[in-house]
Amino acid sequence: MQKLPMRNKSRSCCAKCFLGTVLYIFILLLLLFLIIFVVVPVVFKYSTGIQQNLIFPTWIIQAENYTNVEAFGIKGVKNFYLNLENEDNVTLGIWHILPFEILSDVIDNNDYNYDGILENANYNILLYLHGNGGDRTSSLELYEILRRYFQIFAVDYRGYADSSKAKMGESGIVADIVQLYKWLRTKSKSKIFFWGHSLGTGVASHAIANLKRDNISSHGVVLEAPFTSVTDVMKTHPVVKVFSFLPWFSITIIDPIIGNDLNFNVKAYILDVDCPVMILHAKDDDIISYNFATEVYNTAVNSRNYTYQGNVTYHLFDVLNYGHMYLYKAPELSSYVGDFIAECDNFERQIHN
Template identity: 35%
Template sequence: MTKSYIEIKKESLSDAKKNFKYDLIEEVECGRSCTPKYRKKLLFKVSFAAFQLILLFFFLIFICFPLTYKFCYSLQRAAVFLNFKNIPLNPDYHHPAKYGLEGTRNYYVTTDDDVKLGVWQLLPEQEVGNYENSSFDDEQFQNLLSDGKNVIIYNHGNGGCRLTDHRIQLYKVLRQQFHVIAYDYRNYGDSSDRELSEDNVVQDIMYMIKWVKSKAKGHVFVWGHSLGTSLSTQALARLQTSGTRVTGLILESPFNNMREEISEFPLTRWFKHLPWFAFTVVDPMQENNFLFKTDVHICHVDLPIIILHAEDDNVVPYRLGYKLYEAALKCKSEKDGSIQFKSFEENLHYGHKYIYKDERLPNIISNFVLEAIKETRKKSKN
């Protein structure tokens, strides 16, 4: 009996499906049943595909990203300031007591260029009970800075804001001896969303120092951490030219300049061994004025300085802090103010931001304060 055209087509399709099924089974079971030649061919295909993926990854990460970094100002700025990183969920700037800071007031200070800066003012520990439940308004609370006690201004590093935990823990240590002023630069925390640059943040710091100096009757000290060390040093160097001075400067985990520090940044440390690292990362940042030349500015700061650095710091290497110290020794004379360097042993595991845990820190600070005040008085007599 002659088969119809439709029946023949159905049989052909059925045979094709069976063959396809058998081919799949053969490929799946290739490890047991296929020929060595076929296995070798399959292994070559898999290896070549893996090689292509690795090559693509290398091209994107080690060539495309550095080239993008070279020509992207906003990416360079993000790498320096990290103001998008370590932001706490649902931060409550208005109620510092929620973070264990009783006797602390939140308010806002507006700079000369109309930037609103979020500020926390912490009373000295011994004064907390006297004013904790006071009905003082912000201005009356600010006027407590004029009680004759020493004041310290804390200038934070990159990332986070004034309610980041390691900063809060340091405030608690500092308030044992000072009124503490902790605040956020522009574009950090709840401060005004304005353009970030080295010069702009230095302007914020200069304004806050002048603002505190206008209210405080006691000695004023400045504490800078990480990126804040370079910003603080530059701000004080500039202020001295106009006659505004503080009593002492404390630099925690500082670096000597951005050219050497940039290779340690989280966004760039992967690329520091590449032959084109300087061309794509270091040089463009210099061209865009991300300079942070602490080793230059420190030569123009005529006051006592102490540097604190942990030996196991993996963000700002200990050697860069010591390089800054050596630079200061070379360019500063004895009449320019003393310079001290205090290291914290590697086995203490303080890293980049946990020096506040050291039981010796309050004594280190109080000794420095006494020496700085003594130097200041001696200089004022001469």
């Protein structure tokens, strides 16, 4: 019998080793593909909890003693809780922040007649709705600007801060804010404005649209760093983009957000906002692109009737370092707010003449 040369045996072993390595790498890559591009989307699709934690990341918010207002370096603030009569039995934590013109350095926070000031129609009311990663303490610097014009009610949504833990979803959160607005209306004849930041723009626009069904209108709304919808923002996120080529992308990642009541479609709600709108956004916002604000603005201008729904004003800030959270640094912001209030007053006079 003729024996194979040693060199041929060596080559045969190397070939088998190479093929084994290639097969191993192929199987490993296939498993990684299945885990990343099949298992992860499927888990996301069927895990409402993961979706809710993505949209409402309450776990990143450090608990505070919200009753100890002085610890936050702000005067003329009352912390209180409003019990809502709804199926979830929600209690909302709220700060009532007084306007500057009635503050006094010689009066402690607890010495003000907050109820009396609320009932005084001379002081406009601003209902402030924060972003998804904040609470009622997150905008202290902005409050110092806004309280030149308003008494502010800064509220934490259900599940946030020390508000009640309850089912998290757009409908529930918006229903709570509608009830809060109606409560304010029973307590005061003041003009009531909305100010929403980021996620708060979705809450504000949806709440105003719902109030319209009850023939209730806001005096004006400010949308700071708005978006068109949660799913639109998701599609632009680098991580989500990785999955966008998949045939099952929409059915596993996008559709569940809509189906589980988490989408906050600002672009749709803005059509039912029957009051003047002011949109604010920074060009260097790396959380929510200003392109979304531009799209909301174009939709509002082109699809609303300004004669009975009011004008839309859009301020796009070119100065860098404002980002997603720091528009309060803009020197012109205060004058923009003052001008907007005057515009809202003019609009109300026009529609009642």
